[in-house]
Amino acid sequence: xxxxxxxxxxxxxxxxxxxxxxxxxxxxxxxxxxxxxxxxxxxxxxxxxxxxxxxxxxxxxxxxxxxxxxxxxxxxxxxxxxxxxxxxxxxxxxxxxxxxxxxxxxxxxxxxxxxxxxxxxxxxxxxxxxxxxxxxxxxxxxxxxxxxxxxxxxxxxxxxxxxxxxxxxxxxxxxxxxxxxxxxxxxxxxxxxxxxxxxxxxxxxxxxxxxxxxxxxxxxxxxxxxxxxxxxxxxxxxxxxxxxxxxxxxxxxxxxxxxxxxxxxxxxxxxxxxxxxxxxxxxxxxxxxxxxxxxxxxxxxxxxxxxxxxxxxxxxxxxxxxxxxxxxxxxxxxxxxxxxxxxxxxxxxxxxxxxxxxxxxxxxxxxxxxxxxxxxxxxxxxxxxxxxxxxxxxxxxxxxxxxxxxxxxxxxxxxxxxxxxxxxxxxxxxxxxxxxxxxxxxxxxxxxxxxxxxxxxxxxxxxxxxxxxx
Amino acid sequence: xxxxxxxxxxxxxxxxxxxxxxxxxxxxxxxxxxxxxxxxxxxxxxxxxxxxxxxxxxxxxxxxxxxxxxxxxxxxxxxxxxxxxxxxxxxxxxxxxxxxxxxxxxxxxxxxxxxxxxxxxxxxxxx
Numbered sequence: 001x002x003x004x005x006x007x008x009x010x011x012x013x014x015x016x017x018x019x020x021x022x023x024x025x026x027x028x029x030x031x032x033x034x035x036x037x038x039x040x041x042x043x044x045x046x047x048x049x050x051x052x053x054x055x056x057x058x059x060x061x062x063x064x065x066x067x068x069x070x071x072x073x074x075x076x077x078x079x080x081x082x083x084x085x086x087x088x089x090x091x092x093x094x095x096x097x098x099x100x101x102x103x104x105x106x107x108x109x110x111x112x113x114x115x116x117x118x119x120x121x122x123x124x125x126x127x128x129x130x131x132x133x134x135x136x137x138x139x140x141x142x143x144x145x146x147x148x149x150x151x152x153x154x155x156x157x158x159x160x161x162x163x164x165x166x167x168x169x170x171x172x173x174x175x176x177x178x179x180x181x182x183x184x185x186x187x188x189x190x191x192x193x194x195x196x197x198x199x200x201x202x203x204x205x206x207x208x209x210x211x212x213x214x215x216x217x218x219x220x221x222x223x224x225x226x227x228x229x230x231x232x233x234x235x236x237x238x239x240x241x242x243x244x245x246x247x248x249x250x251x252x253x254x255x256x257x258x259x260x261x262x263x264x265x266x267x268x269x270x271x272x273x274x275x276x277x278x279x280x281x282x283x284x285x286x287x288x289x290x291x292x293x294x295x296x297x298x299x300x301x302x303x304x305x306x307x308x309x310x311x312x313x314x315x316x317x318x319x320x321x322x323x324x325x326x327x328x329x330x331x332x333x334x335x336x337x338x339x340x341x342x343x344x345x346x347x348x349x350x351x352x353x354x355x356x357x358x359x360x361x362x363x364x365x366x367x368x369x370x371x372x373x374x375x376x377x378x379x380x381x382x383x384x385x386x387x388x389x390x391x392x393x394x395x396x397x398x399x400x401x402x403x404x405x406x407x408x409x410x411x412x413x414x415x416x417x418x419x420x421x422x423x424x425x426x427x428x429x430x431x432x433x434x435x436x437x438x439x440x441x442x443x444x445x446x447x448x449x450x451x452x453x454x455x456x457x458x459x460x461x462x463x464x465x466x467x468x469x470x
Numbered sequence: 471x472x473x474x475x476x477x478x479x480x481x482x483x484x485x486x487x488x489x490x491x492x493x494x495x496x497x498x499x500x501x502x503x504x505x506x507x508x509x510x511x512x513x514x515x516x517x518x519x520x521x522x523x524x525x526x527x528x529x530x531x532x533x534x535x536x537x538x539x540x541x542x543x544x545x546x547x548x549x550x551x552x553x554x555x556x557x558x559x560x561x562x563x564x565x566x567x568x569x570x571x572x573x574x575x576x577x578x579x580x581x582x583x584x585x586x587x588x589x590x591x592x593x594x595x596x597x
Binding site: 044376 | 540541542543544545546547548550569570571572574576595597
């Protein structure tokens with residue numbers, strides 16, 4: 001199946017200005033959210049910034065990634081503003097070589113998760129609006145200084161989340177027929193096309209994320225911008241269906257990415273994706289407060305930040321180190337490879353489970369609060385004196401919790417299944433004669449994390465901002 | 471031409487000044503004291519007792535008081551209930567809080583003369 005060859009959607013996506021068409025509504029929505037966040041009601045459930053960011057955007061994002069692909073990066077409003085700014089000033093610098101990896105994104109993701117919990121971003125329209133505004137500014141500054149899509153590839157934490165999650169997506173932007181690429185000499189898909197008369201004028205961009213289509217494997221680093229589709233003179237790039245997570249089972253050289261098993265930064269990002277999912281879900285259930293109070297008493301601390309710091313270190317450092325060290329030690333009894341190479345290689349096998357946990361968590365908020373944007377929109381319109389939307393229907397919420405909880409467990413189970421399949425395929429490749437010996441330690445890690453996720457999501461939810469003594 | 475532009479700017483400035491200096495309706499000077507039962511608050515029925523007094527400390531009687539409980543997280547439906555006057559200037563209402571966490575209760579008050587005001591009560595750490 002090739003999405004670009006489907007009658008209506010395909011035609012729309014092939015249109016030269018399709019991306020802009022998707023970006024404009026999201027840009028307008030972002031502006032609305034910023035304005036309402038700063039000037040609207042200070043209560044999160046009554047504000048568009050908090051409702052759309054933390055309930056609808058995150059939920060829709062993971063569901064679209066599950067059923068299609070990285071279409072949110074395609075419609076990214078930050079890039080639209082950046083593209084507009086680049087009409088006036090063109091960056092001339094390349095992103096520093098030593099920073100061309102995922103370490104900045106790893107740091108920003110950890111910082112983002114920490115700040116989210118510490119300042120209770122979900123409960124503050126003002127901070128949420130500031131965050132959205134800062135995101136626009138950051139994208140603008142980075143990509144005004146550095147060429148290509150440096151912000152998307154090396155900085156944007158949302159982008160990295162999408163890249164990893166899209167390894168599970170059923171769609172991929174890829175070459176239709178590799179034989180056509182063999183005879184292609186222009187390589188427009190990566191170089192782009194320039195005006196033959198004025199070579200400085202770019203008529204069509206090539207891939208700004210340095211993904212050369214014939215050697216591109218999977219969705220990592222692909223923003224679905226479809227520049228390659230527009231650039232290819234042979235109409236040889238499509239959005240093709242594939243087996244979800246299949247790219248995690250191969251360890252070949254990938255254009256613009258390299259070899260997975262040699263990318264410690266990408267493996268760290270993957271582990272953060274997995275353990276961060278647990279941490280983020282943990283912070284929304286009742287037991288977290290008992291743990292935090294116990295920690296605060298134990299350490300004789302009254303401030304939230306150090307307690308939260310200890311919790312982060314435990315979940316993001318100690319827990320993975322212990323679990324993975326045991327798995328690596330057991331694996332080394334069957335394979336003669338360095339511990340680090342095993343750790344990096346098998347880290348990716350946990351990504352499907354991580355995605356399952358994110359999916360369960362975000363879809364819970366999305367589905368249980370599905371219709372809440374309606375009264376918030378009505379209320380925002382009424383504040384401006386527009387009564388045509390009627391009285392806000394505050395009773396509108398979403399699906400019942402019991403229904404959504406069944407879905408949550410289903411998503412986590414699917415994630416576990418994906419992780420087991422990926423680790424088994426890797427084990428088969430590493431130890432063709434006795435794959436089970438290699439598979440079992442990693443299956444054990446995935447099962448422990450699965451059990452932790454199921455336990456977490458079975459706990460009563462407790463939406464709190466006050467952590468200590470509240 | 472320049473003189474016309476200057477005149478226009480002057481008129482706009484005066485209009486802006488006039489608009490900025492408009493008197494806005496002063497909200498009534500009402501003090502709200504409250505008590506939440508049980509303490510610490512728990513999921514389920516929570517009683518909110520309110521006492522309204524004016525600037526002289528006189529109890530405010532005959533007001534309509536509506537309680538609206540909201541969670542600190544978006545995506546949740548508010549819970550609403552009217553608080554009834556049980557004594558002169560004292561009002562009491564119950565809210566059914568369906569989830570643990572931080573709740574913010576908006577108290578919508580309509581005084582007997584029709585004036586409206588709103589106060590906010592934080593009910594943190596509902597278990």
